[in-house]
Amino acid sequence: MGEQITRKELATRLAEAIKDRATLPLLQLLCDSQVEGVGEVADIWTGPFSSLRDDILGFSGGEGEAGARAVGIWEEEPTTGEFVRSRRHIDLWRFCANVDRIRKKGNRKRVAFLGESVARGFFFSPQYGPAQVLEKQLAAVGPSVEVVDLAQSNCGPWWLVEMTRAAAALQPDAIVVFAGNNWRAGSLSRASTDAFVQDGGLLAEDGGLSALMARQQRRAAEIAEHTVRELAKAAHDMGVPLILVLPEINVADWLSCPIGTLDVPLMSELDTVAWVDVFSEAREAADAGDFREAEDRVQEAINLDGGTCSASLELLAHVQLKQGKTREASAALRRSRDIVDETRVLPGIFSVVAEVIRKVGREVGALVVDLPHVYHQHFGNSVPGRGQFLDYCHLNAEGIRVAMAGTAQAVVQALFHSTADLQRLVEAGPSPSPEQEGWAHLLAGIHNAHWGQGTEICSFHFKRAASCYPPIGEISIPLVYDAFRHGVPPLLLSCFGELVKNQIASTYLMGYGLIGRGLIREHDLLKSIVAAFPSLGNISSDPDFVLGEIDELDLLDAHWLPLMDGNRWYRRAFKAAYELESAFPFFSARSQKLELSIVSRVPGARQSGDIIVKLNGAQVGRVSVQDQWCDQRIVLDSSRVKQGLNSLRLIWPNVPRADLRPSLKVRFETGQQLDTRTHFGHLHELRISAAT
Structure with a gap:
């Protein structure tokens, strides 16, 4: 009994000693003996295919024969020696080719x-x-x-290497690897003991985020080199040539910073205020057509943010294009795509990774198909965009045909020591059917809208879908509009059930497309559809989103619903405003007096300021805001409220605010998910109701 009391007392004292937020993580790190290394980073077994590790390495056969060989989801059938798609991994089928059986090698040359x-x-x-x-x-x-x-979709470098090794069971004559978009370092919140001190220190320093991004880029380059060398070793062990296809990205028609938002890094108090001022001046100059002045102002913003902000780089590219500076604009856009932002993770090859694939690929004797060079050779433009891509990196039909033509040249060289004409190969490449191409553009329109790409590019894809296959415009797009305009989840609607009868639509919508719902969350998507098909705008609104049909509307409903998407949202009890102006659409059954309830703050504000409230373009009031939560209400006069769609905008004040980087360092040291971007405001509540 006495020993138990002693242990309890010691445990209590230990708890008191380490309960400080800065002490516990240090103890955790001291207990962690793992040191960061290239091989360990590249070989982490995570993601959708981690469950296959034992199968692919032949350690266990699960329900099948113990020790049976496997190539991903395909397991060797003992009686035939063929590889059959395993129903044990049916949840992974959608990531892979729709092939039930890989037959034994015949007389033809085989490429994996x-x-x-x-x-x-x-x-x-x-x-x-x-x-x-x-x-x-x-x-x-x-x-x-x-x-x-x-x-395989969602394939990381660790899995790619293992799949290449496993492919030896198929007796290939050549290995083709088309990859690099997912080759990146892990999140900062998973930093190893070795990197902990340096990364944490940089988070709180001037220019530290720029240095930290450079470190993450170097880590990605190390992973890329390790991966290329492992791929080459696997091919060498098989005695076959390795062909590396270097991806290209959508530079011209993809915004890294979604429309209406900013990705401003946390900076010092004075730098944050100065950045907002010069960036706003740059946008005003650009809107007025003074592109030279806009370029000068936005360069000042870039000097302040250290080139770590997509918004400033993309504005720079915009005004440079207006002045005919195509090469400079292309370089600025590529810099934007190279930014490491843990609040918004999406595939796309980093420039440093591309250079590693070129350099190390040559060193290990691989043939490198350089798609940026192939596209420039074929299309003659230096800024690839919608002519080759459907989103940030995924190719349209023409992009696929040209990419594979360049790949075919390398395969012909490797297997037959011959040459082939690029144009002839492009012409020999099959195109998708009009229906398949139409569905690809329709799904791309949804995907672009969900990633905040704006009405023009989204409506382009919707129009292209209908022009490829007219029944899509007549039947499918109205079904999409109906599926995403309700408060009810699309999965519960019959219109969604009709959509997913199509195999292409089912693969995308059931796996990737359901990241939001309803008018508020899906307003940009619905607006883009109406821009392409105006008649759909005449469909009556869902009563769940119409004031007058309901007594009150929660304008933050869009924030609470999609918190399952870890790529772009954090689990917070408030909406973080990454933008200087926050926009919220709503419907009203008629012109009526309304009351707006708002609970808000500006994190770190050193003095109070006013949020300007605008309704349908006109200022209708102000609410005071400070560092602490403020609960306020304002009345919206009926003369400002329209029947139908209304637009509410909150313009956040550019007040001096405390330097929040030290608190970011604490979050890092306690292993929390990091958000290195400036929050111009927080909203805990934003409700609108009929005024009494």
Whole structure:
């Protein structure tokens, strides 16, 4: 009994000693003996395919025969030696080729084709993709070659290496790897003991975020080198050539910073105020057509943020394009895509990773298909965009055909020591059917809207979908509009059930497309559809979102619902405003007096300021805001409220605010998810109701 009391007393004292937020993480780190290393980073078994580790390495066969070989989701059938798609992994089928059985190698040369979602043919999968195109192109210029499609969406470098090693069981004559978009370092919140002190210190320093991003880029480069060398070793062990296809990204028609938001890094008090001032001046100059002045002002913003802000780089590119500075604009856009932002993670190859693939690929004797060079050679433009891409990195049909034509040239060289004309290979590449291409553009329109890409590019895809296959415009797009305009989750609606009867739509919508719902969350999507098909705007609004049909509307409903999406949202009890102006649409059954209830703050504000409230473009009031939560109400006069769609905007004050970087360092040291971006305001409540 006495020993238990002693242990309890010691435990209590220990708890008192380490309860300080800065002490506990240090103890955790001291207990962690793992040191960061390239191999360990690249070999982390996480993600959707982690459950396959034992299967692919042949350690266990699960329900099948113990020790049976596997190539991803395909397991060897003992009686035939063929590899059959396992129902044990049916939840992973949607990431892979829709192939039930990989037969034993015949008389034809065989190419194992591996890669990520771009190689999978995202938006076209499973009906059309790069592997099918490559096989047809090769058949047009020489002996028939079998292409085994092993590409998988959501494939990281660790899994790619293991899949390449496992592909030896298929007896390939060449390995083609189309990858690099997912080759990046882990999040800062998972930093190892070795990197802890340096990373934490940089978070609180002037220019530290820029240095930290450079460190993350170097880590990604190290992972890329390790991956290329491991791929080369696997190919060498098989005695076959390795062909690396270097991806390209959408530079011209993709915004890293979503429309209406800013990704301003946390800075000192004076720098934050100065950044907002010069950036606002740059936008005003650009709107007035004074592009030279706008360029000068936005360069000042970039000097302040250290080139770590997509918004300033993209504004720079915009005004440079207006002055005919195409090369400079392209460089600025690529810098924007190279920014490491843990609040917004999406695929896309970093410039440093691309250079590693080029350099190390040559060193290990691989053939490198340089898609940026191939596209420039074929299309003649230096800024790739919607002519090749459907989103940030996934290819349209023409992009696939040209990419695989360049790949086919390398395969012909490797297998037959011959050459082939690029244009002839492009022409030999099959196109998707009009229906398949139409669905790809329709899904791309949804995806672009969900990533905040603006009405113009989204409506472009919706119009293109209908022009490719008119029944999509007549039937499918109205179904999409209906599925995403309600308060009820799309999965529960019959219109959504009709959509997913299409195999391409089912693959995307059931796996990637349901990240939000309802008028408020989906307003940009619905607006883009109406821009392409105005008649849909005449459909009556869902009563769940119409004031007059309901007594009160929670304008933060869009924030609470999609918190499951870890890529862009954090689990918070408030909405963080990354923008200088926050916009909220709502419907009213008629012109009526309304009351707005708002609970808000500006984090770190050193003095109070006023949020300017605008309704349908006109200022209708002000509410005071400070560092602490303020609960206020204002009345919106009926003369300002329209029947139908209304737009409420909150303009946040540019008040002096405390330097919040030390608190960011504490979050890092306690292992929390990091948000290195400036919050211009917080909203805990934003409700609108009929005034009494």
